[in-house]
Amino acid sequence: MSWRLLLALLMALAAPAAAQDLLPPAPYAYRQIEDPALEAKAQALMETLRCLKCQSQSIADSDAPMAGDMRHQVRTRIAAGEDPEAVRAWLVERYGDYVSYKPAVSATTWPLFAIPLLLLLAVGLILRRRLGRAR
Amino acid sequence: MTWFRWVLLALVAGLFGLFAYMLSQPKEEFVESAMIGEAIPAFDLPPIVPDRPGLSSADLADGQPKLLNVFASWCVPCAAEAPNLARLEASGANIVAVAIRDRPEDVAQFLEAYGNPFSRIGRDDISAVQLSLGSSGVPETFVIDGRGVIRYQHIGDIRDSDVSVLLAELREAGA
Numbered sequence: 001m002s003w004r005l006l007l008a009l010l011m012a013l014a015a016p017a018a019a020q021d022l023l024p025p026a027p028y029a030y031r032q033i034e035d036p037a038l039e040a041k042a043q044a045l046m047e048t049l050r051c052l053k054c055q056s057q058s059i060a061d062s063d064a065p066m067a068g069d070m071r072h073q074v075r076t077r078i079a080a081g082e083d084p085e086a087v088r089a090w091l092v093e094r095y096g097d098y099v100s101y102k103p104a105v106s107a108t109t110w111p112l113f114a115i116p117l118l119l120l121l122a123v124g125l126i127l128r129r130r131l132g133r134a135r
Numbered sequence: 136m137t138w139f140r141w142v143l144l145a146l147v148a149g150l151f152g153l154f155a156y157m158l159s160q161p162k163e164e165f166v167e168s169a170m171i172g173e174a175i176p177a178f179d180l181p182p183i184v185p186d187r188p189g190l191s192s193a194d195l196a197d198g199q200p201k202l203l204n205v206f207a208s209w210c211v212p213c214a215a216e217a218p219n220l221a222r223l224e225a226s227g228a229n230i231v232a233v234a235i236r237d238r239p240e241d242v243a244q245f246l247e248a249y250g251n252p253f254s255r256i257g258r259d260d261i262s263a264v265q266l267s268l269g270s271s272g273v274p275e276t277f278v279i280d281g282r283g284v285i286r287y288q289h290i291g292d293i294r295d296s297d298v299s300v301l302l303a304e305l306r307e308a309g310a
Contacts, residue, residue, distance in 0.1 A: 021209045021236035026261035052166050052271035065236060066271070069262035094269035096169045 021065055028075035029068030035079070042075045045084040048101045049074070049091060058101065165290045168269030168277075175283045176267040180257025183234050183242050190231050190257030196283030200308040202301065203277040204232045204253065205265055208245035210273040212292035217249035219293040224252035226302055228310070231255040233264050235273055276301065280308035 033039040046060035053064040059071055070091075077087045091099045097106060105113055175192050182189040195201060202223060206213040224230055232253040234242050242256070259265060268277065268285070278287035278301065287304040289297060 021207060022238060022241070023236045023260055055164075055166075066262055066265075069236075070266065072261055073263070073266055091266075092169075094169055094267065095166055095271065098166055 023065075025065065025068040026072035028072040028079075030071075031075075033075050033079045038078055039075075041084050042071075042078045045078070045087060046071055046074055049088070050099050050101060052095065052099065166271045167290070168271075168285070168288045170269040170285050171288060173285055175279060175285055176264075178257075178264045178267065180233065180259055180264060183237065183239050183256050183258035184246065187251070187253060187256045190233060190255045192283060194231065194255060195279045196281070198281040199229060200278065200280045200286075200305055200310040202228050202230045202305065203268075203279050204230055205235060205268070205270050205273055205275045205277075206232055207235045207237050207273045208241040209237070213274045214245070214249050216274055216292035216294075217252075219295065219298050220252040221250050222298050223293070223301060226298075228302065228305055229254055231257075233257045233259050235259050235262055235265055278304045278308050 033042055043060065047058050049059045049070065051057045051059045051062040051064055051067040051070070053066045054062050057067075059067040059074070074087055077090070078084060088100055088102070097104065097109070103109070103112075175195050177192045179191040179193075180189050195203065204220065220230060230252050232255070234256055237258070237260075239258075246253075257264065270277075270288075272290070274292055276289040276293060277285055280286050286308045287301075289301060293301065
């Protein structure tokens with residue numbers, strides 16, 4: 001392999017790395033809150049918030065810079081005394097239900113909760129009729 | 136009871152039809168902002184280059200509708216949309232910007248290379264304003280009316296066909 005080809009290959013590999021910012025992570029992206037009780041609250045919340053850049057991960061799992069910035073928001077707000085559910089509501093207000101992994105009954109999700117109950121009810125009725133007839 | 140079986144069969148067939156249809160649809164990759172129609176959250180960002188002032192939420196409620204471009208020098212599509220931002224500016228749009236996780240020298244170099252259509256550029260090192268807008272990536276462009284209310288969000292780079300859409304949204308916002 002000629003050195004020119006090698007150089008071209010190396011440059012092709014270097015290009016994607018350039019599409020990433022060079023700033024250090026936000027202060028609380030990788031640093032825990034000093035108070036362990038608050039950090040535990042923040043950690044529990046971060047595990048149920050979706051990373052918007054890497055949509056199948058939580059922000060606690062992701063190393064995307066934006067997930068780090070979201071962890072900074074969560075930790076500073078909780079360190080300032082905000083309730084975890086208030087922080088979740090702040091994000092849902094901005095990104096919709098999609099940002100939260102915690103199941104919630106809402107105008108769009110209620111069938112998910114209602115249908116299993118209705119099915120159980122139907123099964124119960126059918127069973128009662130069949131068993132009643134057998135007896 | 137045969138009618139009951141047919142109904143059941145139809146329900147199951149309908150369910151599998153729904154699965155097949157939804158599986159054939161492309162995945163929605165973008166998370167849209169839920170802030171459309173809401174007032175822009177309060178913020179005050181310092182400048183990032185010497186020849187443009189920073190950006191605050193008060194600047195966005197000064198009576199004149201504006202385009203708010205969320206960009207970064209490290210973002211490749213942001214360079215791709217530069218000619219269309221220039222066209223929007225030439226058509227009379229006042230474009231302000233937020234630079235996400237960026238260094239002053241890199242922004243200066245980026246504007247040198249691709250042009251500077253922005254009247255103000257705020258510096259957002261930890262994506263705080265981006266998160267408060269419900270924006271989930273770069274580039275994104277918001278239409279803000281003269282009262283500082285978010286009226287429209289464009290996700291991704293501005294293609295040729297998006298220019299007229301953004302100008303129409305800007306007109307609708309009162310420009």
